[in-house]
Amino acid sequence: MSEVHTGKLSSVERVQLTRVIMSILDSWGMTAKQQVDLLNLPPKTPSRALRRYREDTPFPQTNEVDERLEHIVGIVDALRTTYPHNPAMGALWMKQRNKQFQDRSPLRVMVDEGLDGMMRIRAHLDCAYDWFNDSRTGASGK
Template sequence: MLATNRAQAKTTNKDESIVLAKAVTRLFKHWGISQDSQCSLLGISLSSRKKLKSMAEGLVGIPTGRDSHERVGYLLAIHKALRLLYPKNPELLYGWITMRNKKFEGRTPLEVMIEDGYLGIAKVSRYLDMSRGR
């Protein structure tokens, strides 16, 4: 019985990883960002660009490890916050990420996330949480 539970947990984790990979790559398309930016946001090397296509097609999941899962969690939280803030404005919903922002010293949220890495992604997510009063 224990072996079955372990097998189910591995399958679920792999399945969840694939669902997350498809969701985040779909989000990147909506944001209209380059593959280099996508790799930076996921914390993978630029030589892994081919992996992005496999992720989008559901052939592989997000990279294993806590860092990757937390990055994807923050990125999807950013999208959720933007959906709540701009439910009827697709230009802001998908374009906000590339708009200059005074709160980020004139940088775009995308620049903050790429330049500051994991901490920048968390910073943008927290900013949006505060903006919507959470």
């Protein structure tokens, strides 16, 4: 999986991406409420809507949802390159407490901090993403 520009996807590709993202969130052990919150879906999104996302309905096409999808894809891609010989390690790493995150799991950081947490986890895993963002904002290197 590589960087995805969700605005340029066909409706079939959006359905495929939605299925993949739901599978990823399920593999991370996220509850339905956590999935709704992380994806910035409407707060009262019913569980049957999440079931439809797993089957044949694409996520709503909004800037907020699309940005979060791109971060999830970036995180998964970084986990794939971090653990190239054992894909299950990525999901395990997402659930393990980490001193870098005040003894919280990366998943907890994302749930607690939303988009900022997603960007923080992605930057931790992907030095190219972190460097690119630092250079765009003028922030100094780490």
